[in-house]
Amino acid sequence: MAKVHVQNVVVLDNPSNFSNPFQFEITFECLEDLQEDLEWKIIYVGSAESETYDQVLDTVYVGPVPEGRHMFVFQAEPPQPSKIPVADAVGVTVVLLTCSYRGQEFIRVGYYVNNEYGDAELKENPPAVPQFDKLMRNILATNPRVTRFKVDWDDTNKSGTTKGEQVVESDGHQKMDASLMESMDVM
């Protein structure tokens, strides 16, 4: 059973300028004292085409985590425009919030992100070279996609179980990403 349950994530400062930092206020419950820190990441999916454009915006360790409910604000710098393919700068993409324990990811929260120009004229006729300073970012905060993975929470790494669970994990990833992307096409 998962020892950590994410109870809520509030997206702060949204919508906002593309260049503003991402801020998530995360509430989670922990069923037992954790011996090690949780590792949270914010990943910006630069392009639906390839994972190579994923940018890890920030990684933060959260601890100590005793039994009980906790909350914190995770703030990360915006993605670097230079790493985003020109074709993907404007439009819908995804930002992922993940959490791992002992290097095993156990939850992944995905949000759709819509980047568009605030200026009506730019919206009509987007420039060939994206003007990131004029882009507005809107995270679809009301519709998070949550995927949970089985991980080994115990102190001792039992042989056998870990392997099986890793398989599940990677399956889960693909499913998650695929479903997000599918829905993106609809949008």
Added chain:
Amino acid sequence: MKLLKPAWVTHDGKPIFSIDIHPDGSKFATGGQGDDSGRVVIWNVAPIVKEQAEEDDNVPKLLCQMDNHLACVNCVRWSNSGQYLASGGDDKLVMIWQLTRYAGSTIFGGGGKTNIEHWRCVSTLRGHSGDVLDLGWSPDDQYLASSSVDNTVRIWNMLNMPESIAVLKGHTGLVKGIAWDPIGKYVASQSDDKTVRVWKTSDWKQETVVTEPFEECGGTTHVLRLNWSPDGQYLVSAHAMNGGGPTAQIIERDGWKTDKDFVGHRKAITCVSFNSNMLRKSALHKGTNYCCCAIGSRDRSLSIWLTSLKRPLVVIHELFLNSVLDLSWSRSGYQLMACSWDGSVAYIEFDDKELGQIVSVEEKENLFQRMYGKKSFSTGVDKKASVVIEDPDWIQPQLVGPSVPSVIEEDGGMLSSDSRASRTSQIVAKGPTDKQIETRTVDGRRRITPVFIPPLMEEDDAQSSHASNHSSAALVQPTFSSSTESRSKIVVEKRDEVTKPGLSSTTSTSPSPPQVNARKEMSNILLSRRLERNEPERSVVSIRTSGSSAASVATTGISIFRSPDSDKVAIAPLSVQKSFSVPASCGRSFEIENQSYFVGHKMAVHKLSCVMHGKVAWDIFLSSPMIGCAASVYCVAVTCSDATLHCFAVGDGSRMIPGIKLQGPAVHLRVQDHFVSVVTAHGQMNVWDIIKRKSTLKTSILSLTDSDGSVTLTSCTIRDTGLPILSFSNSKTYTYSTDMDTWLLLADAMDPLRNGSDLQGISSSGSFGSGPSRSSVINNADSKIICSISYADLKMSALAELNSPAEYRTWLMTKVKYMAQQGMEDRLRSLCEDLLGPVHRSSQRGKNWQPTILTMKKNDLLHQVLQVMATNVKMQRLCTEFQQQLKMLTEF
């Protein structure tokens, strides 16, 4: 019969493996498959029962969804008290759930579903090496049994979770069903190894194994949920075979005989569930009780049987599209729910014409008593079940409240104290509560210590949940996010520190020792209470008025009797002795020497001397020989053989009044302060106030004795009102009421009430120091408590008459203690209302209400009463209610 298949009870179309209705009937739980986990859902019953509620958007349907099991949940079972929910699944785990008070919250990522109630996993029972298939709570909720594909049954100690106290090994196949004997003597299990085994709960050894009816069975069912009839006489198995057809085998408790079965289903029987009530056709048919049993099968149908009928009461075909997997009757007995592999549930409602009248709990208890010599465990549940503390203030009286040895039950006590201790620990903030602290790890990465959210206390299980309050749904605020907020309320504190990851590296939080201490402290308290209880009794009840100055009586054990042949009273009068001495206070003693000085022929005078510290203070002479003498600090009184009474001042021996002529020779003399009482041989009793020269009492005590003279007056005390308290050798104590012109019985040491109560050991000194006696005659705990209450009541009325506030208070608290222990909310309420008085001065009751009793302010008493009540957590609501009212009263 009404049948309903609520479409909204669904695990998104996936199989529902288990269903169980909460004992209070307000909700039910389902267990099965979730998206990528096991899922337990708690549903509201109201929208099923009433169409109106179903259509009302304010009535929640889903109360809580728990996706914590890693794999499919095969069984969900409420404890008999309703406080816990146990769930077991393919992840080999059993989880124990309890309601907490976190406000409803959106299930994160749950597509907008909202949890109305928050059930929290309080314990995880690990031990099985395979999927858990069935669960069962023992009738007293002390144990949970779980059966697993690892071929074992495990018994868990629910008073000390997650302790596993026994592993029942013997089955050689998957164990697919568990059933407790309602008497609590056995637990039975059914397995794919084609056996039903019955285990003894005394030593967890196998009592018997039944194989014959199962020889032809194949392992075709997911579960084999067998069940025991509510009278304990029959165990009914799931899948058995008889003559090539599937049956539910009836196994008789008496000799484990297997010659009857339920026949008719076309495929294997998966689950059997008895109505927990016993039934009868109508009130006229006393003694002809029967049981009702529901049977579900892989053939997708459900049959209901009454043991009084040879054929089923009803068979419902094609109820589901796939195998029935679990059944649950409501405690009320007229509702049945079933769930199926096809992912749906069915609700069936009967009425008393179809099933019959429910046999009352008392009758059932009596039946149990007759059949098994003991009552079912289930009745004790309420008392034993630990109750949850709602308000942090409550922990205080719980820990240090006036010592109440008997409130905590021997075995139940451990539970409540443990859970209490753990709750105490929960309030300890385990981290910063107002800010998150940001530091850097050695390798330069950001590390955040999150804000700790102190939990609220857990809520009382059943009553206070959503269902009672429809508007609560509206109160639930979806905590789920929106982007409107631009800034978090959390303060981020960045520290220039380097921390190592891990729990051990905490720099800013206090570690857990406090909770260890709390636990230890609790067990110490408990231990000391146990010791106290084993202490021998120290004192016996006696009536004493406070403030009585020292006095002495010349005589003891006066016998008063009526001679049988005549109405004339013959009381042996005090005899004349040559000389005697009576000790008195302040180092004085009075010495009497009859015929001390002869003044003429056969004429003698008799001397009374007051001796102080060995020196004679004064001498006086009297004309008649003295037969009795008694003294107080003011006055010494002597009675003479000529039936006279003389009183002298202690200080100088001066005569206070002329000689009083008595109606007959005195048999008992008593002086207390300025009161002198005399009982004559005729049974006449007089009490005089010597200073005021008034008679305070003149009556007969003959009615208090019996005719054969076996009852003797053993002591006499005079109260400051001038009225006596008389104790007799038959252990009865009386006082006289001039207002009512009669003798009142104050106490009777031989009173069966007293012997039946717990209170033999209560001293009159006003403390609860001595514990209840163990040598009680009455075995029935309930009656004993009622006895104790009645006895305390008796005492209180006596003490009110005696005007003894301190003792009155003591007994009031004793009474309250027992009433609280017994959960007599109504009686306590009325008691508290009287002590509180009218809240509105104008109310009718207010006119007759006295703000004080025995000079004590009733409101002060109420305050103390509430403290005593606080020792039973179940009374907390009542307490809180009156505390608030009391507070209001004192504020205005």
